[in-house]
Amino acid sequence: MGSVKRVVACAGVLALAGCRGGSDADPYARRVAENIPKIEKSTGLAFKTPPRVESQPRDSVRLFLERRFNEDLPASELDGMERSYKAFGLLPASMNLRGFMLDLLTEQVAGYYDPKAKTLYVVEGDDEAVTGITISHELVHALQDQHFNLDSLQRSRNDNDRLTTGQAVVEGQATLEQLGAMIGSDNTITSLPGGWDRVRQMIRETQASMPVFASAPTILQETLIFPYLTGAEFMRKFKSEAPGQSPYARMPTSTEQLMHTDRYFESRDDPTTVTLPAPLGGKAVYQNNLGEFETRILLFEYLRDQGSAVRGAAGWDGDRYVLIETPRGDAIAWVTVWDTSIDAAEFFDLLDASMIKRHGGRIVPGGTGMTRSYGASGRRIFLQISDINGRPVILYVDAPAGVSPRLLDLSKVTLQE
Numbered sequence: 298m299g300s301v302k303r304v305v306a307c308a309g310v311l312a313l314a315g316c317r318g319g320s321d322a323d324p325y326a327r328r329v330a331e332n333i334p335k336i337e338k339s340t341g342l343a344f345k346t347p348p349r350v351e352s353q354p355r356d357s358v359r360l361f362l363e364r365r366f367n368e369d370l371p372a373s374e375l376d377g378m379e380r381s382y383k384a385f386g387l388l389p390a391s392m393n394l395r396g397f398m399l400d401l402l403t404e405q406v407a408g409y410y411d412p413k414a415k416t417l418y419v420v421e422g423d424d425e426a427v428t429g430i431t432i433s434h435e436l437v438h439a440l441q442d443q444h445f446n447l448d449s450l451q452r453s454r455n456d457n458d459r460l461t462t463g464q465a466v467v468e469g470q471a472t473l474e475q476l477g478a479m480i481g482s483d484n485t486i487t488s489l490p491g492g493w494d495r496v497r498q499m500i501r502e503t504q505a506s507m508p509v510f511a512s513a514p515t516i517l518q519e520t521l522i523f524p525y526l527t528g529a530e531f532m533r534k535f536k537s538e539a540p541g542q543s544p545y546a547r548m549p550t551s552t553e554q555l556m557h558t559d560r561y562f563e564s565r566d567d568p569t570t571v572t573l574p575a576p577l578g579g580k581a582v583y584q585n586n587l588g589e590f591e592t593r594i595l596l597f598e599y600l601r602d603q604g605s606a607v608r609g610a611a612g613w614d615g616d617r618y619v620l621i622e623t624p625r626g627d628a629i630a631w632v633t634v635w636d637t638s639i640d641a642a643e644f645f646d647l648l649d650a651s652m653i654k655r656h657g658g659r660i661v662p663g664g665t666g667m668t669r670s671y672g673a674s675g676r677r678i679f680l681q682i683s684d685i686n687g688r689p690v691i692l693y694v695d696a697p698a699g700v701s702p703r704l705l706d707l708s709k710v711t712l713q714e
Contacts, residue, residue: 325350325419325432332433335478336440340470341541348439349416350432358420359403361411366395374454377583381620384629384695386655387516387598397509401517404509407431410438412447433478437471445545458551458568458588461523465555466544469528473536476529497526519594523552527590531555538562552590553613569615569634569688574709576630578701579623589613592633599651609647612640614688615712621696621704628696630705634688634712641689645682648693652678670702677702685712 329350337343366375379394388394408419408431417435419428441447447467501522504510510518535544551568554561568588575581587595589610597606618631635641649669653662656673663670669680679702681692690710694702 324428325352328429328432329417329436332429332436332478336433336436336474339474339477340437340440342440342444344440345443348410348436349414351416351418352421353418354421355403358406358409358418359399361409361418362399362402362406366399374583377620378585380627381583381585381618381629382516384620384627385595385618385631387595388514392514397513398517401509401513401521404507405521408435410435410442412438412442415439415442430475430479434471434475437474438467441467441470445543455585457585457591461520461588461590462549462552462555465524465528465531465552466548467528468524469526469530469532470544472525472529473532497522515598516591516594520591523590527552527555531558531561534558534562552588556589557611566614568613570713571615571617571632571634572711572713573617573619573630573632574706576619576621576704577706578704579621579628581619582622583620585618586616587618587631588616592616596647596651599655600647601654605647609644612636612644619705623697623700625697625699628694628700628702628704631693632705632707632710633691633693634685635690638684638689641682641691645680645691648680648691652680672698679703681707683707685710688712 329347333344333347375395379388379392382388383390383392406420408417410417417432417439419431504518504522510521513521531549532544535542549555549561553566553568560566571586573584592613593606593610596609597603600606612635613633614636615634616632618629621628621630633641633644635644652669652671652673656671661672663672664680667682671678675698677694677696677698677700679692679694679696683690683692685707690707690712692705692707694704696702696704
């Protein structure tokens with residue numbers, strides 16, 4: 298999710314989701330020496346110098362994560378993002394996001410590469426059997442750090458979808474090369490029974506045994522896993538389509554391009570930039586976007602039907618939301634742009650169905666034709682399907698009861714191809 302994605306992978310600190318490791322200092326050095334030539338051969342890049350490797354107690358991991366939160370996610374941005382996802386219904390109203398994410402990442406982290414210290418840290422006291430997984434994954438991050446400016450990918454502001462995409466390339470490459478170092482070929486995974494789908498299922502099963510992850514909302518679970526698996530799938534395709542080239546020279550720009558690789562390799566379908574006007578009421582306090590991936594999660598959260606969620610988010614071409622502070626509480630206004638009028642109509646219909654399902658039949662619908670309005674659970678919800686310069690768009694507004702949901706003038710929204 299928006300900046301939640303930044304929180305989940307704020308410095309590439311996670312090893313392959315669900316894997317944990319630890320051992321003594323000498324085995325660390327041995328594993329580093331074993332993995333470096335394999336990673337260099339697979340990536341075509343050479344280490345300028347091997348990173349230092351040190352062990353670290355789990356308490357120190359928590360301190361590192363807290364420091365990265367403070368550096369990479371200012372309190373005002375975290376607050377705006379948390380309130381926005383609560384307004385969308387993607388986070389529980391009672392959740393303290395910062396505290397929960399620190400608990401979640403502390404549970405997950407088996408090791409991490411700190412680019413400032415140029416050191417690979419392995420957490421003490423974990424299962425020795427998978428220490429090599431952690432080390433090989435983080436070694437790829439160390440190599441990336443020596444050849445590319447990854448910091449710029451980590452520090453995108455107000456473009457969640459692009460941040461998620463950049464993180465997926467970084468983590469996907471590390472996951473793919475990690476697998477290649479472990480099993481001799483990054484293509485071997487496709488010959489295993491079930492291929493990537495089986496890997497994804499195994500990770501979900503492993504994660505479900507971790508209590509903090511198991512209790513996490515869908516948006517946090519999915520954004521935690523997405524960079525490693527979808528990113529690895531994209532990078533495997535990239536190595537096949539562009540052998541010897543670097544993805545950092547021509548980065549994908551959206552999660553749409555990661556999930557539908559033809560829109561990167563063939564048609565290069567970059568997203569439309571959406572610029573919102575000042576709201577008609579209240580105060581704008583935060584803006585960002587969801588992207589196709591999180592639009593899919595939002596539909597799934599409302600409908601609990603994966604097929605409908607995938608189908609409804611397909612055809613996404615850009616979006617922007619604004620969190621609006623009103624005297625009666627927070628409102629959210631969200632504009633989405635679609636490839637075709639058919640895509641927009643399908644999404645509009647699914648949102649309409651979502652409102653009824655989400656609020657358990659307490660909806661009192663209103664509006665006709667190109668608009669819908671609802672009153673439910675102390676909220677007022679407004680949908681409008683329209684076009685801007687011939688491009689199909691949909692406006693979604695969720696506002697507290699007593700506040701007009703007509704909070705955004707679609708005629709003043711601008712689109713840039």
